[in-house]
Amino acid sequence: xxxxxxxxxxxxxxxxxxxxxxxxxxxxxxxxxxxxxxxxxxxxxxxxxxxxxxxxxxxxxxxxxxxxxxxxxxxxxxxxxxxxxxxxxxxxxxxxxxxxxxxxxxxxxxxxxxxxxxxxxxxxxxxxxxxxxxxxxxxxxxxxxxxxxxxxxxxxxxxxxxxxxxxxxxxxxxxxxxxxxxxxxxxxxxxxxxxxxxxxxxxxxxxxxxxxxxxxxxxxxxxxxxxxxxxxxxxxxxxxxxxxxxxxxxxxxxxxxxxxxxxxxxxxxxxxxxxxxxxxxxxxxxxxxxxxxxxxxxxxxxxxxxxxxxxxxxx
Amino acid sequence: xxxxxxxxxxxxxxxxxxxxxxxxxxxxxxxxxxxxxxxxxxxxxxxxxxxxxxxxxxxxxxxxxxxxxxxxxxxxxxxxxxxxxxxxxxxxxxxxxxxxxxxxxxxxxxxxxxxxxxxxxxxxxxxxxxxxxxxxxxxxxxxxxxxxxxxxxxxxxxxxxxxxxxxxxxxxxxxxxxxxxxxxxxxxxxxxxxxxxxxxxxxxxxxxxxxxxxxxxxxxxxxxxxxxxxxxxxxxxxxxxxxxxxxxxxxxxxxxxxxxxxxxxxxxxxxxxxxxxxxxxxxxxxxxxxxxxxxxxxxxxxxxxxxxxxxxxxx
DNA sequence: CGGCGATTGTCCAACCAATGTCAATGCATC
DNA sequence: GATGCATTGACATTGGTTGGACAATCGCCG
Numbered sequence: 166x167x168x169x170x171x172x173x174x175x176x177x178x179x180x181x182x183x184x185x186x187x188x189x190x191x192x193x194x195x196x197x198x199x200x201x202x203x204x205x206x207x208x209x210x211x212x213x214x215x216x217x218x219x220x221x222x223x224x225x226x227x228x229x230x231x232x233x234x235x236x237x238x239x240x241x242x243x244x245x246x247x248x249x250x251x252x253x254x255x256x257x258x259x260x261x262x263x264x265x266x267x268x269x270x271x272x273x274x275x276x277x278x279x280x281x282x283x284x285x286x287x288x289x290x291x292x293x294x295x296x297x298x299x300x301x302x303x304x305x306x307x308x309x310x311x312x313x314x315x316x317x318x319x320x321x322x323x324x325x326x327x328x329x330x331x332x333x334x335x336x337x338x339x340x341x342x343x344x345x346x347x348x349x350x351x352x353x354x355x356x357x358x359x360x361x362x363x364x365x366x367x368x369x370x371x372x373x374x375x376x377x378x379x380x381x382x383x384x385x386x387x388x389x390x391x392x393x394x395x396x397x398x399x400x401x402x403x404x405x406x407x408x409x410x411x412x413x414x415x416x417x418x419x420x421x422x423x424x425x426x427x428x429x430x431x432x433x434x435x436x437x438x439x440x441x442x443x444x445x446x447x448x449x450x451x452x453x454x455x456x457x458x459x460x461x462x463x464x465x466x467x468x469x470x471x472x473x474x475x476x477x478x479x480x
Numbered sequence: 481x482x483x484x485x486x487x488x489x490x491x492x493x494x495x496x497x498x499x500x501x502x503x504x505x506x507x508x509x510x511x512x513x514x515x516x517x518x519x520x521x522x523x524x525x526x527x528x529x530x531x532x533x534x535x536x537x538x539x540x541x542x543x544x545x546x547x548x549x550x551x552x553x554x555x556x557x558x559x560x561x562x563x564x565x566x567x568x569x570x571x572x573x574x575x576x577x578x579x580x581x582x583x584x585x586x587x588x589x590x591x592x593x594x595x596x597x598x599x600x601x602x603x604x605x606x607x608x609x610x611x612x613x614x615x616x617x618x619x620x621x622x623x624x625x626x627x628x629x630x631x632x633x634x635x636x637x638x639x640x641x642x643x644x645x646x647x648x649x650x651x652x653x654x655x656x657x658x659x660x661x662x663x664x665x666x667x668x669x670x671x672x673x674x675x676x677x678x679x680x681x682x683x684x685x686x687x688x689x690x691x692x693x694x695x696x697x698x699x700x701x702x703x704x705x706x707x708x709x710x711x712x713x714x715x716x717x718x719x720x721x722x723x724x725x726x727x728x729x730x731x732x733x734x735x736x737x738x739x740x741x742x743x744x745x746x747x748x749x750x751x752x753x754x755x756x757x758x759x760x761x762x763x764x765x766x767x768x769x770x771x772x773x774x775x776x777x778x779x780x781x782x783x784x785x786x787x788x789x790x791x792x793x794x795x
Numbered sequence: 796c797g798g799c800g801a802t803t804g805t806c807c808a809a810c811c812a813a814t815g816t817c818a819a820t821g822c823a824t825c
Numbered sequence: 826g827a828t829g830c831a832t833t834g835a836c837a838t839t840g841g842t843t844g845g846a847c848a849a850t851c852g853c854c855g
Contacts, residue, residue, distance in 0.1 A: 180830070192816060195831075200814085211823045213830055234496035236840085238813065239524070258501045292666050299665035300697035302617030349660060350614035351607050382615040495841075506841085507805060514843090515803085526812050528841055551851085553802065 173218035173458050176207035178437060183216045185409070185438035186459075187224045188475045194224070201241035203227055218458040219245075225461075226252050228475060256468065271309040278314045282335045283327060291338050303346055303382050307375045308467040311339050315371065316446075339371055347378045352387040357477045360408040362390035362399055364415070364427045372414030372445035379469040380412070385477070396427065400434035410440045410476050412463075415447030421455055429457040440476050444469065488533035491522035498531045502539045509539070516556035518542055534560075541567050586624040593629045597650045598642060606653050613657055618665070618697050622690045623782040626654050630686065631761075655686055662693045667702040674788070675723040677705035677714055679730070679742045687729030687760035694784040695727070711742065715749035725755045725791050727778075730762030736770055744772040755791050759784070 184191045194214075197203045204223055206214040216224075226248040230240040233255040240248060274297060281290040298306040318335050321327040361377040363370060370392040377389040388406045390399070403411050413431065418424050424447065432441055437459075443451075444463035456462065463469055499506050509529075512518045519538055521529040531539075541563040545555040548570035555563060589612060596605040613621040633650050636642040676692040678685055685707040692704040703721045705714070718726050728746070733739050739762065747756055752774075758766075759778035771777065778784055 190816080191830080193814090196815070199832090211830080213823090234500055235494055236813070239494065255497070292668060296665045296668065296697050296699065299618045299661055299693075302620065303614045305617065345664060346614055349664065350611045353607055353611070355604075378614075382611050384611060505805085508803090510842085511804075526841075528812090551802070552804095 173222070176215040176217045176220070178216045178218075178221065179209075180214050180216070182437045183221055183224065186221055186440055187228055188477075189224065189228055197227070197237060197241070201237060203237075203241050221459075223248070225475075230255070232475060256471070259471065267305075267309070271313070274310055275313045275317060278310070278335070279317050279321065282314075282318055282331050283321075285331065285334060287334055287338060290335065291342070294338060294342055298342055298346060303343075303350070303378050304467075304470060307343070307379060308465065311343070311371075311375065312466050315339065336369075336371060340374060343371070343374045343378050347374070347381055347387075347389070350378070350381050352381050353384050354386055356384045356386040357410070358388065358406050358408045359385045359410045359412060359473070360388045360390060360399070360403045360406055361412045361414075362394045362402075363392040364399070364413050364424070364431060365393055365395045366423065366427065367415055367417065367447070368392050369414075369416035372416055373412070375466055376412045376414060376442075376444055376463075376469055379466065380473055383470045383473055383477075385410075385473060396430040396434045399431055400436075403435055403439055408439055410442060410473065411435060412442040412444065414445040415443060415451070416445050418447035418450050421451055425451060425455040425457065428460055432457050432459050442472065488537070491530040491532045491535070493531045493533075493536065494524075495529050495531070498536055498539065501536055502543050504539065504543055512542070512552060512556070516552060518552075518556050538563070545570070586628070589625055590628045590632055593625070593650070594632050594636065597629075597633055597646045598636070600646065600649060602649055602653060605650065606657070609653060609657055613661060618658075618661055618693050619782075619785060622658070622694060623780070626658070626686075626690065627781050630654065651684075651686060655689060658686070658689045658693050662689070662696055662702075662704070665693070665696050667696050668699050669701055671699045671701040672725070672791070673703065673721050673723045674700045674725045674727060675703045675705060675714070675718045675721055676727045676729075677709045677717075678707040679714070679728050679739070679746060680708060680710045681738065681742060682730055682732065682762070683707050684729075684731035687731055688727070690781055691727045691729060691757075691759055691778075691784055694781065695788055698785045698788055700788065711745040711749050714746055718750055718754055723754055725757060725788065726750060727757040727759065729760040730758060730766070731760050733762035733765050736766055740766060740770040740772065743775055747772050747774050757787065 178186075180191050180194060183189075183194060187194075189197075198206070198214075204216070204220045206216045206220055209215050223245050226245065227237065227240060229252040230248060231237050233252070235251075240251070243251070278290065278294065281293065294310070297310055301309065315332075315335065318327060318332050322329065322332050359377075359380050361373050361380065363373045373392065374389070377387050381387045388402065388408070390402055399411060399413075402408075411431075413428070415424060428441075428443065435441060441460050442463055443456075443460055444466070448462050449464065451462075461472075463472055493501075495506050495509060498504075498509060502509075504512075513521070513529075519531065519535040521531045521535055524530050538560045541560065542552065542555060544567045545563060546552050548567070550566075550570075555566070558566070593605065593609065596608065609625070612625055616624065630647075630650060633642060633647050637644065637647050674692075674695050676688050676695065678688045688707065689704070692702050696702045703717065703723070705717055714726060714728075717723075726746075728743070730739060743756075743758065750756060756775050757778055758771075758775055759781070763777050764779065766777075776787075778787060
């Protein structure tokens with residue numbers, strides 16, 4: 166088995182692929198190179214630019230920095246490390262925008278939900294959560310209430326204070342609520358296309374559903390495929406739907422090696438121009454080293470809308 | 481190795497980033513600097529302002545201070561340390577903190593909706609609004625988008641640029657969306673009881689529906705009766721449901737005298753302990769003098785949750 | 796309560812530099 | 826010859842600057 170495709174510095178992508186993967190137009194890629202020398206791609210036989218994975222990563226950082234309001238002239242001379250730090254900072258600053266009062270409200274709500282789940286009071290759990298979802302809006306509900314609550318219940322379960330039954334109850338209630346909300350917030354047929362699923366071996370759908378809902382309210386045309394899908398099925402669906410982005414959710418990553426292999430298989434099966442995002446708890450525990458090239462990680466649910474907005478160029 | 485990223489006094493942020501991180505508009509940043517010298521940012525090559533992290537921190541404090549009700553002229557000369565102390569005090573003093581920072585987004589959305597209504601593009605209007613409602617949550621959607629949009633369309637109609645058909649289209653779409661959301665956010669049977677309706681002669685239901693939805697997400701047990709209800713029917717329903725509050729919505733008040741009479745009839749038919757609220761455009765135009773005693777006016781939709789919380793002590 | 800300066804956020808006009816886009820042309824490949 | 830990419834230069838748009846005007850709001854005074 167050759168290892169060339171593991172080396173991120175070997176050039177292999179034409180400009181059109183880089184354009185779609187970064188959300189920048191070919192014109193911008195060329196003019197940034199000409200005016201600021203942001204990257205130095207190799208050249209193919211006929212003189213065409215050939216970009217490496219490292220080039221793409223740097224261009225993504227530059228795009229993020231400009232999207233955050235910085236001018237390309239200012240950030241172009243920075244090293245890739247400095248860029249990464251700056252982008253990280255901008256992202257963190259965005260999250261910090263939430264006022265303190267809301268945080269406390271969220272925490273109280275989460276604790277109340279854990280108690281209700283502990284009492285197996287499904288009806289009240291359902292009603293309270295539906296009201297919270299309608300009041301807060303999907304992004305705040307998902308990132309501020311749903312995800313923390315499921316995480317807390319998971320912790321309680323590991324600590325032996327709650328059983329799998331509690332976890333299943335809460336999980337299925339969340340699923341129904343988000344599914345209802347997703348149905349209500351109809352995907353925009355005119356929007357850019359995203360395919361959301363869970364890779365083979367992953368049967369927990371809530372992460373994928375959350376991503377789908379966040380994408381839908383952000384104006385994406387969402388195709389939600391559900392859980393436990395083999396790589397070729399995902400790739401075929403992506404091609405058939407004309408997807409610009411494929412998002413996968415990983416909740417468990419017990420066998421990290423196997424999961425990483427599955428991700429690589431999906432990446433290889435997808436057209437090079439399609440962006441592959443991975444979110445969920447499992448994605449974080451996977452670690453940078455095990456992550457195949459060309460796969461982007463969504464750290465927290467709160468990042469999803471912002472991250473997606475980068476790839477929302479529409480023909 | 482450089483350590484510049486650790487020094488908070490080195491200037492490195494353009495004005496747009498500062499605007500995002502502080503929530504202040506670039507205009508405000510410049511005019512505060514010009515008039516009060518709140519910060520002294522460096523200048524880049526082309527004369528653009530470049531702010532340091534310390535500048536941003538100070539500007540955030542100034543923003544918090546002004547948001548707490550202090551005038552910029554008073555707080556601008558203070559040192560950063562004094563500012564921090566003052567903001568801390570203010571925050572502790574009033575836990576209630578409503579962030580209306582998303583105004584610009586709302587305004588753009590409203591204008592887009594008016595355009596879509598003008599084109600009689602019901603499908604896109606419906607889809608866009610549903611996504612907005614799911615994203616923002618009902619309170620923000622109703623007070624920030626729905627009510628302003630309907631008001632703007634009403635203005636356009638009066639100015640002769642839109643016809644009643646446009647107004648009806650938008651109105652019915654809003655109705656369906658809020659009704660769906662209300663159904664999804666099931667009223668809490670354990671909450672205090674509120675009866676929502678429209679008095680005899682008033683056939684516009686959107687105001688009442690908005691109040692019902694706001695009450696439902698605030699944890700009230702909502703009984704929504706619809707439009708054009710005679711006084712005795714309202715009173716009987718209130719008694720039967722054990723209502724603590726009856727809320728009526730007035731959109732038109734063409735014949736102010738008749739409407740005032742109707743309100744008085746309702747008030748007299750209700751048990752004295754029941755609070756009677758009146759909201760909507762018509763309520764404002766009614767005027768204090770024509771308002772019967774024992775009837776409370778809701779000035780804007782944003783006040784509804786706050787106002788209701790005052791009467792929510794009933795078991 | 797009404798009126799009246801002072802305060803304050805917003806907007807506009809004019810200008811400039813930075814930046815993104817486009818058109819024209821040429822080359823290589825299928 | 827159609828397609829995709831490269832190069833070049835022109836062009837339009839964006840976003841920043843200053844200075845000033847403006848309307849709404851606030852606090853004070855009568």
